[in-house]
Amino acid sequence: MNFFVFISQEWLLVSTLVVLIYIYAWRERIKSGRPISVHEVTQLLNKDSAVLLDVRDNAEFKAGHIVGAINIPFSKVAAELDKLESHKSKIIIVADKLGQHAGSVGRTLEKQGFVVRRLSGGIAEWQAQNLPLVKK
Template identity: 65%
Template sequence: MDDLFVFLSQEWMLVGILVVLIYVYAWRERLKNGQPITTSEATVLINSDAAVWLDVRDSGEFKSGHMVDAVNIPFSKLSEQIDSLEKYRDKTLIVVDKMGQHAGSAGRQLGAKGFTVRRLSGGISEWQNQSLPLVKK
């Protein structure tokens, strides 16, 4: 363990560069998945007709409560149904899931196909925590 501290103190510049590179890599990966968006920013985009909700939760969760006019494509079926989103190519797709666990992967898939993507920070849980409205089927 002492050798590690000696190395870190002697090679502080190399260690610093490594930390910066790791940070830059993580930041770029985060952007590839679609930038996070707050509930208020998302509402502005939706109300200005510049965005569409894409809910990637399964059908049961979607029916228990979702955003008005949200498109539901379960994450497990996204890769095979991605072509059905072509009609929204000129809009930003705001990816919504339960708590953010699948939004990044969905955003990466959509971004690779050329869509403009944002991820709702905190997912539907954050939406509900702020007492924002949901449609139930």
């Protein structure tokens, strides 16, 4: 009960706190690469202005991946950045299973000067849209 009394009396303070939390969350999301839809990804890949980096483990990658994707498992990205140097002029689209690792990989890549976007929803969203995967 005291909580609601505090909120009603200090509405300006509480509103400011909520706005600051929202701004912080929004900035953190953008820092790791702006999320883009599967349709935007296909357009960028078809124009050859982007490269897709799949950060899932090798077994998941072999089970099905997007055509032309480069596979560097999440745990090895920092050590294997040299594989991406030849693509520095293109947008790097980071894809993982559900979107849980793409943010931290995006931050790592942006610190190295890459332009990064994240596949919104990961490979799971790609499959949900009935888009094709290559199987090895």
